[in-house]
Amino acid sequence: xxxxxxxxxxxxxxxxxxxxxxxxxxxxxxxxxxxxxxxxxxxxxxxxxx
Numbered sequence: 001x002x003x004x005x006x007x008x009x010x011x012x013x014x015x016x017x018x019x020x021x022x023x024x025x026x027x028x029x030x031x032x033x034x035x036x037x038x039x040x041x042x043x044x045x046x047x048x049x050x
Contacts, residue, residue: 004048009038012050 003012019034033042042048 003050004045005050006035006038006040007042007048008040009035011035011037013037018045
């Protein structure tokens with residue numbers, strides 16, 4: 001299962017553990033992800049995949 005390394009705390013987070021928030025925008029939708037440990041927000045988790 002893919003994991004994401006949090007850019008702030010460095011912990012490995014399973015994709016199912018990430019908190020996601022999707023909001024509607026004029027051009028579609030935007031999803032932000034949050035580390036469940038240190039609460040850091042990430043716009044694009046693909047940068048941090050391991």
